Amino acid sequence: MKYNVFAPASIGNLSIGFDVLGMAVQPIDGTLLGDVVSIESAETNHLSIVGDFADKLPSDPQQNIVWHCLVLFHQYMQTNDLAFEPVKLTLDKKMPVGSGLGSSACSVVAALVALNTFYQAPFDEQQLLKMMGEMEAQISGSLHYDNVAPCYLGGLQLMLPQTQKVTTTLPSFNDHYYIMAYPGIEVSTKAARDVLPDSYTRAQAIEYGQTLASFVDACYRQDAQQAFSTFEDVIAEPYRKHLLPGFDEARQYLLAQGGLAVGISGSGPTLFCVCENEQTANELACWLKENYLKTSLGFVHVCEADTHGARILD
Template sequence: MSVSVFAPASIGNVSIGFDVLGLAVQPVDGSLLGDVVSVELAQQDELSVIGDFADKLPSSPADNIVWHCLKLFNQALINTGQKVKPVKLILDKKMPVGSGLGSSACSVVAGLQALNAFYDDFFAKDVMLKMMGQMEAQISGSLHYDNVAPCYLGGLQLMIADPEIITRTLPVFEDCFYVMAYPGIEVSTKAAREVLPTEYSRCDVIQYGQTLAGFVDACYRQDKQQAFGQFTDVVAEPYRENLLPGFSDAKAYLYQQNCLAVGISGSGPTLFAVTDDQSVANAAASWLKEHYLKTNLGFVHVCKADNKGARCL
């Protein structure tokens, strides 16, 4: 028996929802922007890594997050009295590391979901999501679900304070395009978190709450003007934009070209721009390819919301 699971890229934070909003995205051309993990029965546990960004990962399987996913999953099986089978894991690493597209979340979600599919969906979704959060916290140093939740469940996810609920699915703007531009340089999540202040002013806290609440309300009423009209990140972008060469200029240009919103995807350096006009999206993508990419590893995709999340191929 062999199974393969694809886990899509995601926009962590969606700018105005630091650690509490996340949106899964998929390119409109049908290409796979995310990771794939395959699982098959073997004589002993083993892991191999292939793909465009395989050389960016640790050479030892024991240092790979998918290997840690296997150990966590097997222990969970043992805790329930289930027999563990030796497996071969193959990680097809299609996502750049430190890109702000939820690269580690893609590996975690694809790895754990592939294992669960191999065992005929033994664990329920809520159990799986908690395991995914545990693995993501091991990488970033803090527990946050804004990448793993949309990557696993799909769509636009709002993180809830209740640890038993974790996340709720919000209505997406189905006619919106998300232009994703990865410049080809790396920004670690840990480093991007370290530049943030430890305290915020009362004014910033109020603005953050109003903006996030207004966005959630606008999603339910499908009011794009309200959703993106006050799309200002006061928590992370002012402190992170200097880590992203060319971001400020690109943001200014894209707003001049009638994009509805522009922001940093996750910790960066990926930029995302929102529009409900495909011609604007295509023009923005062309401009970003010429002006925002810094290395030949960079890429630009015109995407829409991915409402499926992780799925078997």
């Protein structure tokens, strides 16, 4: 039996929720913005890598994060005295590396969901999330779930203190549009984390807590005006925006032309803009195509919240 699993792109941090907010997104035109991992039986473990961004990954498949997912998953099965067999994995790398769209999370989530599906679901949701976080930590150097959780579960996710439950789903603004503009340049997650300060002032901590609490409250009451009127990132954006050429200029223009909120997706360089209606989103997307993209690899998609998360394709 062969399974094909798709994992969608996500907006890590959602600007105001550093390492604790993340939302899965999908283009409204049906484009698969994410990665696909296929799995089937084989005589020996094997990984093939194809897709638009395959050439941006290590040439040795055993250095790929999907291969590491396979090794980790089989270790978990062995620890739990579960039988496993060799498999062939194929990664269709549709997501640019270092894009701020959860590229590594897409590969990790698609791989682990494919493996869990192939083996008839030996691990539950929380166990899979822990594996996903472990793999993401290998890449970025720190444990955070704000990409893998929405990529896996879909929707808008709020990370919880890590006791038994990793995340909870918040009511998202599904009638709004989210423009995702990837300029075509790479920013590594580790490098983007290294530019952040080691400490913050009391005033910054208070502002961060108030803004995040206000947003969560607005989500439950579906008050978009409150949710997006105070959308200032005091934790990461001030220190990262110099890594995104043209970000300040784009942010100023988008807000002046009807965008509700603008921020850095994950660690960048992708910019996201929240819009109240599709017409405004399309108009601003056209402007971003002309003014924010830096290479031929860049793209702009008008998206909506992806409430499905990782899923098996027909």
